[in-house]
Amino acid sequence: MTIRRLSVYTRCLLQLEEDGVKTISSEELAERFNLNSAQVRKDLAYFGEFGVRGTGYYVSGLKAELQKILGLDREWQVALVGYGNLGSALFHYKGFTRQGFRITVIFDADPQKAGRSVEGVPILSLRELSQEAKGRNLQIGIIAVPAESAQAVAERLVAAGVKAILNFAPARLKIPKDVRLQNVDLSIELETLSFYLAQATR
Amino acid sequence: MTIRRLSVYTRCLLQLEEDGVKTISSEELAERFNLNSAQVRKDLAYFGEFGVRGTGYYVSGLKAELQKILGLDREWQVALVGYGNLGSALFHYKGFTRQGFRITVIFDADPQKAGRSVEGVPILSLRELSQEAKGRNLQIGIIAVPAESAQAVAERLVAAGVKAILNFAPARLKIPKDVRLQNVDLSIELETLSFYLAQATR
Ligand SMILES: NC(=O)c1ccc[n+]([C@@H]2O[C@H](COP(=O)([O-])OP(=O)(O)OC[C@H]3O[C@@H](n4cnc5c(N)ncnc54)[C@H](O)[C@@H]3O)[C@@H](O)[C@H]2O)c1
Numbered sequence: 001m002t003i004r005r006l007s008v009y010t011r012c013l014l015q016l017e018e019d020g021v022k023t024i025s026s027e028e029l030a031e032r033f034n035l036n037s038a039q040v041r042k043d044l045a046y047f048g049e050f051g052v053r054g055t056g057y058y059v060s061g062l063k064a065e066l067q068k069i070l071g072l073d074r075e076w077q078v079a080l081v082g083y084g085n086l087g088s089a090l091f092h093y094k095g096f097t098r099q100g101f102r103i104t105v106i107f108d109a110d111p112q113k114a115g116r117s118v119e120g121v122p123i124l125s126l127r128e129l130s131q132e133a134k135g136r137n138l139q140i141g142i143i144a145v146p147a148e149s150a151q152a153v154a155e156r157l158v159a160a161g162v163k164a165i166l167n168f169a170p171a172r173l174k175i176p177k178d179v180r181l182q183n184v185d186l187s188i189e190l191e192t193l194s195f196y197l198a199q200a201t202r
Numbered sequence: 203m204t205i206r207r208l209s210v211y212t213r214c215l216l217q218l219e220e221d222g223v224k225t226i227s228s229e230e231l232a233e234r235f236n237l238n239s240a241q242v243r244k245d246l247a248y249f250g251e252f253g254v255r256g257t258g259y260y261v262s263g264l265k266a267e268l269q270k271i272l273g274l275d276r277e278w279q280v281a282l283v284g285y286g287n288l289g290s291a292l293f294h295y296k297g298f299t300r301q302g303f304r305i306t307v308i309f310d311a312d313p314q315k316a317g318r319s320v321e322g323v324p325i326l327s328l329r330e331l332s333q334e335a336k337g338r339n340l341q342i343g344i345i346a347v348p349a350e351s352a353q354a355v356a357e358r359l360v361a362a363g364v365k366a367i368l369n370f371a372p373a374r375l376k377i378p379k380d381v382r383l384q385n386v387d388l389s390i391e392l393e394t395l396s397f398y399l400a401q402a403t404r
């Protein structure tokens with residue numbers, strides 16, 4: 001949960017930078033972006049050296065530091081498996097490239113799709129995954145296939161040397177401890193809304 | 203951030219229930235699901251009445267209580283605006299219906315799409331939004347349109363009486379204080395991975 005907070009602070013600092021703000025205190029940051037001020041103070045106290053006594057933190061310096069900690073000061077080569085509705089929305093989403101995540105190869109089991117390419121990125125059949133991975137230094141894999149294929153896809157990604165997997169398929173994946181797994185369930189985003197709507201009717 | 207933790211605990215308890223576990227301590231819950239045990243203990247202490255001294259919490263009872271707090275003990279009518287790649291992936295995702303979020307109407311500006319229907323759910327033109335909303339008691343809106351259309355879509359949803367918006371478009375939306383807004387940026391999910399990969403190389 002803490003990593004997610006660092007991502008949220010980075011985006012807030014980016015907005016402040018765009019708005020020309022040079023320094024900010026943790027109280028002001030919490031106030032402007034509707035965050036828990038005790039939590040912000042505790043989290044940012046860790047970065048004391050980017051703070052100026054009495055006026056707060058240097059926006060640009062703190063942002064750059066948080067981006068370094070999040071590994072956003074470099075580019076990551078990403079393999080996308082599954083070029084259906086979700087996969088194509090993820091591929092075209094400019095937010096990934098902006099943060100340094102470059103989808104450089106796509107794999108799909110559909111023979112109609114494999115063999116094509118999108119914006120210069122090849123769509124290959126899954127069989128070619130281990131061969132391709134060697135030459136491409138793939139670090140991250142995104143799984144956007146149906147639930148019943150997800151475990152097999154995860155095993156191929158691990159065998160190909162991928163060290164981190166972002167999984168959208170609703171399936172419990174079993175992968176080795178040294179590979180980092182992040183599961184996404186977008187209904188959790190809707191639950192942050194139903195929580196407030198339910199509170200309003202109490 | 204706290205709401206998200208409740209969602210995560212609900213999913214953990216659901217898995218435990220599926221695995222036939224009747225009671226669990228906060229330490230065991232943290233251990234099994236790789237969570238921060240001090241945080242779990244603090245969060246769950248709040249739900250003391252579902253705990254049994256010395257053996258932990260009743261899995262089913264606690265799960266039901268968390269679902270009630272999250273507003274998952276009822277159904278929510280959801281309007282989806284934008285039936286492109288992302289919109290169609292969200293529409294077909296079974297995770298929404300399972301949690302009680304039912305997309306009952308879709309709006310799209312494309313004349314090729316408006317007038318059709320998918321699995322019995324009509325795709326209407328945006329002009330029909332305010333008319334439709336009156337009859338359907340729409341509580342939540344999902345925005346899956348390009349960034350440049352997102353603000354106009356948000357205003358139409360607010361005018362139609364929607365009280366909560368889930369926004370995927372990369373745009374800063376200005377909406378009234380009494381409407382709850384949740385922005386999604388899936389690159390944050392990738393950042394939880396790059397954080398670990400960057401740590402490994404330090
Ligand atoms: N986690 C979430 O919040 C969330 C949200 C939406 C969708 N989803 C999930 O994402 C997945 C994709 O959804 P979609 O709407 O894009 O489905 P889709 O059917 O449009 O796309 C699936 C794609 O995967 C390909 N595929 C199937 N089996 C494969 C395999 N073994 N190897 C490689 N490619 C394979 C298909 O050819 C197709 O192109 C589903 O599992 C869905 O449940 C999750």
Ligand SMILES: NC(=O)c1ccc[n+]([C@@H]2O[C@H](COP(=O)([O-])OP(=O)(O)OC[C@H]3O[C@@H](n4cnc5c(N)ncnc54)[C@H](O)[C@@H]3O)[C@@H](O)[C@H]2O)c1
Nearest residue numbers: 089093284285286287288310311312347348351386387388
């Ligand atoms: N937040 C994230 O993590 C994330 C991830 C992927 C995509 N996205 C964003 O989601 C949005 C949709 O992406 P996509 O890949 O589905 O795009 P898409 O082009 O496939 O779909 C957009 C749909 O919106 C419709 N539309 C356009 N203007 C409209 C309007 N004014 N009113 C109603 N409908 C309108 C189009 O007809 C089309 O059907 C984009 O803004 C994209 O940047 C966000």
